[in-house]
Amino acid sequence: MSASAPRTRLKTRFKPARLKLSSDHSKRPLDRMSLHDQLVAKVREMIVDGELAAGAPLPERMLCETFGVSRTPLREAFKILAAEGLIELRPHRTPVVAPIDRAEIAEIFDVMVALDRSAGFQAANRASADDITRLDAMHAELVELHRAAQRATYFRLNQQIHSEITRLAGNSVLFNIWSILQRSVFRARAVANYDARRWSESVAEHEAFMALLHAGDAEGFADALSLHTRKTGDSVLLMLD
Amino acid sequence: MSASAPRTRLKTRFKPARLKLSSDHSKRPLDRMSLHDQLVAKVREMIVDGELAAGAPLPERMLCETFGVSRTPLREAFKILAAEGLIELRPHRTPVVAPIDRAEIAEIFDVMVALDRSAGFQAANRASADDITRLDAMHAELVELHRAAQRATYFRLNQQIHSEITRLAGNSVLFNIWSILQRSVFRARAVANYDARRWSESVAEHEAFMALLHAGDAEGFADALSLHTRKTGDSVLLMLD
DNA sequence: AAAATCAAAATTGCATACCGCATCCAGATG
DNA sequence: CATCTGGATGCGGTATGCAATTTTGATTTT
Incomplete structure (x- = not known):
């Protein structure tokens, strides 16, 4: 696809578009x-x-x-x-x-494990100091949210962190596929929330791969990230039984 | 989340929405x-x-x-x-x-390398004796087509073999994504055809991963398959310069 | 009473009409 | 002569109407 910057960025003024339902979402630009x-x-x-x-x-x-x-x-x-x-x-x-099909969720997680390894490796190699600083800040907040047991906020920030890591890989095709899969799985995850044990374990995994990112160990980071995704998938699938 | 991605902070030129992944390819006659x-x-x-x-x-x-x-x-x-x-x-x-964008083709191949490793591993573990026999027959014909220098027919059968391997992984989400990416790349490959050297090398790689499949070495098969894809990608990209 | 049948209602699939943005060119302007 | 402007035209964006299909529910039949 050609350079095509973000779609529709010009002066084109589209109608106010009276999306009337659910004013609670109308905050977004x-x-x-x-x-x-x-x-x-x-x-x-x-x-x-x-x-x-x-x-x-x-x-x-x-x-x-x-x-x-x-x-x-x-x-x-x-x-x-x-x-x-x-x-x-x-x-x-x-x-x-679309119904939440357990078998399909399993398939999606399998693909995401593969994508996360690739994305993690690329991201670790390409991340600038600023990128890592930004991830650190997000990670610190994540840990704090876990300590405060703020499930919903934690959940959202967790998504953002993983999205950011994937974006850092610098592959827009990968990022788009990953995002679509992530959305499909999001619904299942929202229902099947972590239990306390898995939650703590997940935070520990975040700590681990962040350390590997700081160490510049791209392979290790990629492996840790994809393993984290695999465990998350297993946990989600357990709750869908 | 997703809608907030195109928010401000990211000056990246990530293109919105593409790709499909619904998993209804096999269940619909x-x-x-x-x-x-x-x-x-x-x-x-x-x-x-x-x-x-x-x-x-x-x-x-x-x-x-x-x-x-x-x-x-x-x-x-x-x-x-x-x-x-x-x-x-x-x-x-x-x-x-869509124009054939060299940078995007490179991104697609990166994703396919990751998918092929996962697909190859799964396929090697799940393939039945019949599956392997069928692949053997296709592979034998492929070698023959190379010997006879039947470029177009070789090209088509080559696609079918890789498609079949991916299908054997038994993951319909993976198969659908892979198929879409394959189609996007197909146009580029059709234009930028192998030179004779790469063609021979490619056949040799096919020989190699088929041997690993027979040996039951899933890891080796997966690595060989994804390496083959990487080399194919490099070759295609060279011709797009 | 349960199952089968068929007609009426509701809903999707497609075609057409209209509206507005984008492009192009004629004529004006410097 | 080059540039700018304004309207004419083409094409995409949307709304609406009609046809085809499914769903329903009431009635009949076993």
């Missing part, structure tokens, strides 16, 4: 995105955040009213979300939020 | 594809086969006549293809076949 992308992002977020439960039907006309758009752009958004695996489309059947 | 899926498959094939050259514009109304459908289903198909990275959609701009 959704402007500067095409209406189409806003729709995709909106529905995606509702699914990932569990606002739309797994298996819930998504009748087109109803959601059209909800979002104040017609069926055409909504259907186009649905194609994207189906491609990402978040919803299921079957001919002449009303779309549904 | 190709007997009755919806018109929509036929459209996607058709345009995808035209792009991958080079019938629609990289960078070529895709005016909606014109293609509607070509395929005998209206703009609505065509546009929906375009959303899918854009998510897969085969075409580019920008607001109020006519869609174009």
